Amino acid sequence: MTDEQLIAQLKKRDRNALKSVYLNYKTEFFKFMSRYNAKNDVLEDIFQDALIVLYENAQSGKLDALKSTVKTYLFGIGKFMLFKHFRDSKREVPTEETYLFDQYEQAVIEDVYEDEGPNDYQKQMAASFKKLGDKCREILELFYLQGMKLGEITVRQGYDNKDVAKSQKSRCLKSLKQLIGKKDG
């Protein structure tokens, strides 16, 4: 798979493609990072987080005009995260490092790095979400997760017009609220 094909698959939220990135680059990533003397379990965490950032940034179109290879980009995220980890644990790090990430990309890296998993309400929200019908899950995922605009969703899902997509989305949100409400009661 070329980098372009890979990015295209990641944009479609193809997890198998992401799995192949994990398998292809893991050994090399650990080798690349070995010079910084980090523990293996830290590196494993960081590698996984870096892949998630890759996945999310691909989806928001940040990799469409990628100037480096996917590998360089991925390892750059890893290094950024590892240094952040060192700083958090008061270990000295070189300060002259430069990265090619823009503000948005950096925010995603930090968000994934800081993510400590869902709280109870978020877990409940995700569980209720899974109980929605296919159509609702699709439209809500496209909108909130993949960041697609309603106009784009209209075309992709074959809705008659944007208003139909808009009211479908609103109905789905209502069903979700009802599902959550019932669990509370």
Added chain:
Amino acid sequence: MDKEELINGYFEGSLSQNQLEEVERLLITDSEFASEFGFQKELQVSLKKEERQEIKAMFSDIADKDSASETKVFQLRPWLAAASIALLVGLGSWFLLFNNPDLNTNELYAANFKPYDNVIHPIERGNQLEDLKTRAFTAYENEEYPEALILFQELQSKQNDAYIDFYSAMVLMQLNKQEEAIPLLEGYIEQEGELKDRASWYLALAYLKKEDLDSCKKELKTLVEKNEFKARAAENLLEQLN
């Protein structure tokens, strides 16, 4: 622009500076707006976190499988490593050549199988009407499969609707009885049931689990040709099988 459009625009990232300021103003002055906005923001965060967890679980699965063998291999001397790689490659091709219906069908099955949603009989929770159909689908939705199987069989004896076969097959697959699910799915497809494409996909998976790869591939090809439900997943799976 109404309030709903403002919120949508916010998530689409298509608001002008003025409109963003309007959002900020409403968040402070309009509690209904604030709560709606908050709900959608929370949904977005929840979905993201859920997906991240699922992905990490997938990675950890691979990592666990690797870790035992990997640490040892890397401590071997280079020549020994080279020799073992040669041996592994040799063994690998032996497996490919002679042992093809192979080691990873279970894994592929597990990665692809997810019981189909109840689209036949939406359940209004709290509804008093506890008829047989409701009980069957409630058990199904609650993943109480042995119970669901009995109820679907009872339902089948009373009303002969095709979809019952489809959902019985889902339950059987969930209980690892692919053998029994296959004829039901085949029958359902033959009767041109409404969920026919879905049934094809599950039939392919049932064959996969049984390691009947020829039949599995045949079903997958039908799905790819139709290019509708699960066409991409079918294509991926076909690639992995070939």
